[in-house]
Amino acid sequence: MSLVLPSVGRRVHCEQCPLRGLPSFREFTAEELRFISGFKRGELVAESGSIILSEGARSPHLYTVLSGWAFRFKTLPDGRRQILNYLLPGDLLGMQGSVMFEMEHSVEALTQMVLCVFQRDKLDDLFKGYPGLGFDMTWIASREERMLDEHLLSVGRRTAVERAAYLLAFLHSRAEGLGRLEGKLLHVPITQQHLADTLGLSIVHTNKTLRKLADRGLIRWLDRSCEILDAGGLRELADWEKPAERKRPLI
Amino acid sequence: MSLVLPSVGRRVHCEQCPLRGLPSFREFTAEELRFISGFKRGELVAESGSIILSEGARSPHLYTVLSGWAFRFKTLPDGRRQILNYLLPGDLLGMQGSVMFEMEHSVEALTQMVLCVFQRDKLDDLFKGYPGLGFDMTWIASREERMLDEHLLSVGRRTAVERAAYLLAFLHSRAEGLGRLEGKLLHVPITQQHLADTLGLSIVHTNKTLRKLADRGLIRWLDRSCEILDAGGLRELADWEKPAERKRPLI
DNA sequence: CGTTACGTTGAAAGCTTTCAAGCATCGTGG
């Protein structure tokens, strides 16, 4: 839970970013890439468990996940925690700080991560000089909104088993879009406490719920991670369809 | 639940929009106003109960609420419904259609409403010619995201009474920002079924939960609306603080 | 080798849903 140290040097150049080649991301023009490259200030390596952004803080940076998993969460004053969404490679974090007074949620790394660091104060130039990238920012925010809508539907209206099935299918689908599956399988690097805090359930009940999924052969619980064996079965159980995602921007 | 007819003429000119004067909204330049005015295509009057946007549809319009209340919702295939958020004057609807393939949620009017109708295809011009307005679009999307974060925290982690208290305090706070209170009171035009579908509770339990709030003198239930008597008490019960909102854009 | 974090289980307590009924209001058709 330690705070992360300021950024280190840079290794990855935007023009040859390993993510850009993926089929999920839209092509950028050379000009756009040049701007993004200038927008980037460096890279940050965060260890598993470290807090990348903190509720109430006012960070001067924006980040994009280059590698690793993280999650966004909020807590009530008495400590109850709700995980809001997960962050995977290609996801942008910290826009909220540009818009609100201060961060309204925190972000914690689930694995070791590498993040691209951007300077927030060049955001105006982005909107001024690159309307397409400006639109992308709105696009990205709307995408997050859509995911939250789905989570809210799930937490509000699905049963415990359906909820768990939905969440795991959702994570599978996201990793799949990034070519992060090992065969058809996926290792999700989370503890049962994380799942409980995402699903709005107690940890004990989460454990019993996961057992039901495991008994059906849909998942397997390993060390401190969940192996998804049958994403289609999970989707069916949750009555959820993979969204037809269009190519998305990578900033 | 009838579908709404296409728009009618226009009465309100953006330059003298009754909402713009409110202290919650930021000042727009004359130039911005001129663009917005040209962006506007007309007005739509929707009756209470009518569906303004429909999941799966592909509307060519964006809307801003001029007057009245509405709500956004999603449903599971078997009919379970989750209300995601409420729409009040000044709120923008339909951006999601510009970004996703099709609408991923529906919007239904809670009262009679008047909406400004915009043509989606001029959105590019907005980002190109008015970077400030482009940023505003992102701002608006981030604001919605923040509200969803709070709702998710609430549905996931608060008890039934806290959840109800939070929701009513939230609605009070939004109406307050628009100068829509009558004295310190607020009439919220919803049924208990709407509240239940927002809180993720059954209608029976919602009823019993509301009684507890009423017994404490925090609210009063009227015909088919809720009167909020003590917003401060509700906030305290939910351990929720009004967000310090900055002036927001009105598009 | 003690401590801590994580996962598991069983049982009791507590919360929420479901089922069943009943009341009031409102608009419609006879």
Added chain:
DNA sequence: CCACGATGCTTGAAAGCTTTCAACGTAACG
């Protein structure tokens, strides 16, 4: 004008789901 059906609000009780409490096992770490 009145009966009737639909909608919305209430209540009590039983059934079902979830949390809490308590314990225990394991693996990792200092």
